[in-house]
Amino acid sequence: MPGFTTHTVDTNGTTLSVAVGGDGPTMVLLHGWPQTGHAWRHVMGQLAERYTVVVPDLRGAGASALADHGYRKTNQAQDMRGVLQHLGLSGPSVVVGHDIGAMVAFSWAAAHPDDVAALVLLDVLLPGLGLEEAMDVANGGMWHFGFFMQPRLPEMLFDGHELEFFTATFTAISNPGTFSDEDLAYYARAYRGRERLAGGF
DSSP: OTTEEEEEEEETTEEEEEEEEEOSSEEEEEOOTTOOGGGGHHHHHHHTTTSEEEEEOOTTSTTSOOOSSOOSHHHHHHHHHHHHHHHTOOSOEEEEEETHHHHHHHHHHHHOGGGEEEEEEESOOBTTBBHHHHHOGGGTOOHHHHHHTSSSHHHHHHTTOHHHHHHHHHHHHSOTTSSOHHHHHHHHHHTOSHHHHHHHO
């Protein structure tokens, strides 16, 4: 994005790719699954007119390092705290999270409320607010939670079929036309291969 620079940040035992732009109070944008920081591209420029906007690829996603552990949301909140420290951004931040990113944002605000000036959560189920029921696949919960938790099986089945998988996934969870063919191809490339798929799952 024009006006943004990409940083490689070593933090909390991993390496994250982070786009930063703008000026003003800090705003952190945390993407959902199966996406990357690319998901925010339509709003980053406008937000950067009023904020210093920080857009990471979460642990194991996009241009961030592959990781075989550390995906607990509280640990990924520590990733974000390390990113801000590395960038020299202090003071409470506006934290915006979508889907999995919202779970990280929620965990961050719960564990470190003084870090968060405002919290925006988009399209997410949270503990105590429907997440447990959604993950209870034996009693009518969402099938994909149970399937994606199986060790090694989902990435084995989707390896080489990323575009088909993401096309079906995005089509099922969005309004027609929300994602272009270019968008679908981008995310399929971002999660290509068993290791990157495993990071997502």
